[in-house]
Amino acid sequence: MVHTDVVVVGAGAAGLMCAAQAGYRGRQVLVLDHANKPGKKILMSGGGRCNFTNRSVSPENFVCNNPHFVISALKRFTQQDFIDLVDRHGIDYHEREWGQLFCNDSSKQIVRMLLTECDWAQVKVQTRTQISSVQKLQSGGYELQSNQGSIRCQSLVLATGGLSFPNAGATDLGYRIAQQFSLELVEPQAALVPFTLQPKELNRFSSLSGIAIEVEAQCNGASFRENLLFTHRGMSGPVILQISNYWSPGQTFSINLFPKINLYDWLLEQRKQHPKAELRNILGEMLTKRLAQVLCDLWDCDGPINQFDEKRLKAVSEQFSCWKIKPSGTEGYRTAEVTRGGVNTDGLSSKTMEAKNVPGLYFIGEVMDVTGWLGGYNFQWAWSSGFCAGQFV
Ligand SMILES: Cc1cc2nc3c(=O)[nH]c(=O)nc-3n(C[C@H](O)[C@H](O)[C@H](O)COP(=O)(O)OP(=O)(O)OC[C@H]3O[C@@H](n4cnc5c(N)ncnc54)[C@H](O)[C@@H]3O)c2cc1C
Structure with missing residues (x-):
């Protein structure tokens, strides 16, 4: 049995951001992903150049049942905060129409940057890990069963993304765990789609x-x-x-x-x-x-x-x-860039991303009912929500 402070399920944009932040706070963090490598959607994003954020970001750029939900997180980790991080890692980028920011070279640089941050924060990232069940412990905390054994943690973060591009590893695990803990879902639907x-x-x-x-x-x-x-x-x-x-x-x-x-x-x-x-x-x-x-x-x-x-x-x-x-x-999830709907934000804290009625359980990124416009907004939501949860897990 492995014991750790925080388990983040999903080594994508939101999960890696959250894990690094929590690691810097001194929390022992384990990131689990069933895929063979982290950040697959980042790699394929923006035609291989990752449109990682937008010069101008406001709550109006997001679709959510509760439009006010995103305000706090977008303020606490802004597009400029992410641009500063990209600058610190020496990644060159350029601006296209509508303020969209893309890497000059490759999306790989963004994944490398996130993994470097995780490394510096002493976060362990474990791929090829399938989770079969999650249980809340009487004593507080959670126990996960996986093909790599049992894991116990105090805080559990679901960063499993949406349903689009099943070939890139998308699953409904986040939705199923939300329902297991009686959180409501806004019906998922393919979005940013022809x-x-x-x-x-x-x-x-x-x-x-x-x-x-x-x-x-x-x-x-x-x-x-x-x-x-x-x-x-x-x-x-x-x-x-x-x-x-x-x-x-x-x-x-x-x-x-x-x-x-x-x-x-x-x-x-x-x-x-x-x-x-x-x-x-x-x-x-x-x-x-x-x-x-x-x-x-x-x-x-x-x-x-x-x-x-x-x-x-x-x-x-x-x-x-x-x-x-x-x-x-x-055209459905096969070509959709994102999934609209997801874990209803009414059941989550807009400050911490923690489930209001389930202490220690967090949802971040696209798995939540927050969908950005085309133009780097979906990544900005992953960074902002991941950063915020990372301060509390
Ligand atoms: C082709 C394409 C291009 C895109 N381009 C852009 C763009 O340029 N700009 C932009 O802002 N957005 C873009 N997006 C959207 C963006 O990629 C997502 O909104 C963003 O990645 C969401 O981050 P996330 O961390 O919530 O989820 P993801 O980045 O999708 O990460 C989820 C992780 O969870 C893992 N996972 C899923 N199920 C399980 C499970 N059962 N067990 C273990 N692990 C699991 C996955 O393997 C994955 O690593 C694009 C999407 C696609 C499909």
Whole structure:
């Protein structure tokens, strides 16, 4: 039987951050992971360059049943705190649009940095460890059974992440342990994920696969202006991934294909200047020829623009600036970057991440019902929540 102060289950972003912090406080920490190496999702993140945080982070960048929950942790370990850590380790990085920060070289540097921190804090990281059960002891503390034997600890931290990318080692262990201790779950759902379309629509849009255009998309009060990409399965691109954080099955969302202009005014002007031009060609100037053609066919609005009176032009403008789409679903956990939902934050302390009714049990990172936007926010939540729990475990 191994005895230690703290067991962290999950050697990912949140788990390694928490473990190093607790280790620096003098706690004896053991990190367990069933995978063959730590930080697999960090390694694959940001196209291999890890978008590790964002220049600008605020609670509005997160989806959570209790929007206030994230405020405290984001304040106590900010994006600048993480940038300082990256600087101390001599990792070079660059900024892309929307304040996204990426490693210049490789995500491996972030994993190496976290493992170095764990090493300095005398944390032990043990991979290939499968946990079969967890039990709360009468005397306080927890006992875990694993394929590497039994382990006893005072504090148990679940940092097992979400369900996306099962190939990278995602499991529902964190959710199962939460339920074992009567914590509620917000139903997990694939997020930051492409949408699929009904076969009929897919057929209609099949010739558009590969086209990318900047649009504004709206869903349930959220609005994003970024690129939309037509794919052979449906719709993807950053704007779709962002909107998927707010979408639930069965709902529609809308797309403004002309976010930069007032389409109606522009069409009136075009009619004045090029009265004989085909509407599809005019729209195609901004949308690409193929997309304009497909949508003009779909909405039955073809012909020279001078045949369109104000009422019809108004209707055309509305179609193109408020295109309502009902996805058939998403591509699911296979391609989702994150899982929305998870351990309900109502049952957790926003200061310590400890379960309010289960002393010594902590949840951090993506396993909780906190989902960030695309752009480095999910890692920032892992760092912030991991750091906070690390001060108390
Ligand atoms: C392809 C891809 C790209 C991404 N890119 C970015 C990006 O650039 N920026 C960003 O902010 N976010 C990105 N994300 C999201 C980000 O990776 C996660 O939100 C983040 O890793 C969550 O940290 P975590 O520590 O909670 O979970 P993870 O980092 O997922 O760590 C969980 C750990 O728990 C272990 N584990 C799971 N189940 C068990 C079990 N039963 N027993 C033992 N161990 C277990 C896993 O092996 C894993 O090591 C990306 C995600 C994916 C899939």
